[in-house]
Amino acid sequence: MSAVPHHQPTLAETDSEIAKLIQAEERRQFECVRMIASENYVSRAVLEATASVLTNKYSEGYAGKRYYQGQVNCDAVEELACSRIQKLFGAEHVNVQPYSGSPANLAVYLAFCKPGDTVMGLGLPAGGHLTHGWSVSITGKYFKSVPYGVRPDTHRIDLDDVRKLALEQRPRMIFCGGTAYARTWDFPAFRAIADEVGAILVADIAHVAGLVAAGVHPTPVGIADVVTSTTHKTLRGPRGGMILCKAQHAKDIDRAVFPGLQGGPHNHTTAALAVAAKEASTPAFKEYAANIVTNAKALGEALAERGFALITGGTDNHLLLVDMTPKGVGGKPYAQALERAGIVCNYNSIPFDPRKPFDPSGVRLGTPAITSRNMGVSEMRAIAGFMDRVVTHIANESELERLRGEIKELCSSFPAPGILL
Numbered sequence: 390m391s392a393v394p395h396h397q398p399t400l401a402e403t404d405s406e407i408a409k410l411i412q413a414e415e416r417r418q419f420e421c422v423r424m425i426a427s428e429n430y431v432s433r434a435v436l437e438a439t440a441s442v443l444t445n446k447y448s449e450g451y452a453g454k455r456y457y458q459g460q461v462n463c464d465a466v467e468e469l470a471c472s473r474i475q476k477l478f479g480a481e482h483v484n485v486q487p488y489s490g491s492p493a494n495l496a497v498y499l500a501f502c503k504p505g506d507t508v509m510g511l512g513l514p515a516g517g518h519l520t521h522g523w524s525v526s527i528t529g530k531y532f533k534s535v536p537y538g539v540r541p542d543t544h545r546i547d548l549d550d551v552r553k554l555a556l557e558q559r560p561r562m563i564f565c566g567g568t569a570y571a572r573t574w575d576f577p578a579f580r581a582i583a584d585e586v587g588a589i590l591v592a593d594i595a596h597v598a599g600l601v602a603a604g605v606h607p608t609p610v611g612i613a614d615v616v617t618s619t620t621h622k623t624l625r626g627p628r629g630g631m632i633l634c635k636a637q638h639a640k641d642i643d644r645a646v647f648p649g650l651q652g653g654p655h656n657h658t659t660a661a662l663a664v665a666a667k668e669a670s671t672p673a674f675k676e677y678a679a680n681i682v683t684n685a686k687a688l689g690e691a692l693a694e695r696g697f698a699l700i701t702g703g704t705d706n707h708l709l710l711v712d713m714t715p716k717g718v719g720g721k722p723y724a725q726a727l728e729r730a731g732i733v734c735n736y737n738s739i740p741f742d743p744r745k746p747f748d749p750s751g752v753r754l755g756t757p758a759i760t761s762r763n764m765g766v767s768e769m770r771a772i773a774g775f776m777d778r779v780v781t782h783i784a785n786e787s788e789l790e791r792l793r794g795e796i797k798e799l800c801s802s803f804p805a806p807g808i809l810l
């Protein structure tokens with residue numbers, strides 16, 4: 390019989406294939422300009438909590454009401470996470486157990502809807518999320534989804550359309566929030582519509598949670614019945630989800646998450662979220678969030694000067710949606726060429742896109758990750774210049790290779806949180 394060996398093998402010793410891939414990914418994240426709007430760099434502190442022994446513990450239930458013994462530390466961790474998030478957002482109640490943004494939304498359906506109920510959300514092609522009732526999602530299959538859109542002239546949310554649809558369809562639930570919408574959400578206007586038809590209003594702030602926490606985007610807390618979010622986008626926490634709600638809905642939400650949808654919470658993630666919430670309550674984070682928006686606007690202006698077409702003409706938040714049609718290239722080949730040059734973003738449908746979702750007209754750009762590296766307005770101008778050169782030289786591999794060197798050089802001056810190269 391063998392006891393635990395005195396020397397516990399490292400990851401590199403146990404599994405060099407995975408260790409090498411993680412190392413290579415760390416290098417890629419350091420050497421590239423990462424502009425996927427939903428991504429970020431978490432701090433070393435958040436990474437440490439994520440990689441902790443808390444992953445070993447089962448904690449089904451809630452603090453003080455668990456189904457297994459041994460919760461002395463995990464209860465304290467979850468209570469800290471909850472109190473910090475509540476304070477950060479001014480919420481009456483929070484559930485930090487959802488495994489990610491999609492399960493958080495599914496728990497909200499379970500709390501308030503029966504299969505077949507009517508729900509409304511921004512349609513996916515207009516910048517909404519799959520879980521707001523899109524057809525291929527479970528939320529579009531088990532519920533009757535009536536998506537609203539954006540105006541054909543301005544590409545902004547059409548509140549008249551939302552109200553008209555709501556009055557016709559009498560939805561049980563209305564979602565606001567999106568993944569590719571560069572403008573501020575008017576939560577009070579959605580509240581008024583929800584009240585008129587007696588619907589539950591859910592604000593999904595997955596993308597803008599960090600901006601909301603810092604007061605850079607208006608908050609839906611206290612306006613929407615329920616607020617859902619991921620924790621890993623602008624909030625810069627570990628991968629996870631959370632649900633904030635008014636006290637009156639606390640029991641329904643908690644029961645929907647557990648035992649309704651999930652088993653044991655991911656305690657290591659909860660701890661990392663507590664750390665991220667502490668970080669997000671500092672003046673430095675407020676400055677960070679303000680800089681995200683300043684950078685997005687500066688990048689937008691510099692791109693517009695170079696003839697790039699911005700959907701809605703610009704941005705109020707952390708992202709830009711760019712229609713590549715005037716540049717004569719599809720979003721996908723452009724995103725692929727950008728990656729060869731060291732700029733990573735995603736191809737994206739634009740509103741009323743004449744092209745297919747897998748080969749759409751646009752690209753989506755976000756500034757949360759590059760702002761975490763302290764890049765500023767002059768770097769945004771430089772990045773716009775690089776992006777222009779990629780369009781001009783899209784078929785010229787040696788020019789893309791040269792650009793890649795220049796971009797690597799730029800990145801080498803901007804340390805990334807959590808990366809110790």
Ligand SMILES: *Cc1c(COP(=O)(O)O)cnc(C)c1O
Binds near residue numbers: 517567
């Ligand atoms: C990212 C996102 C989600 C889903 O989050 P996952 O963690 O990927 O499941 C849900 N809603 C919105 C608006 C999002 O942007």
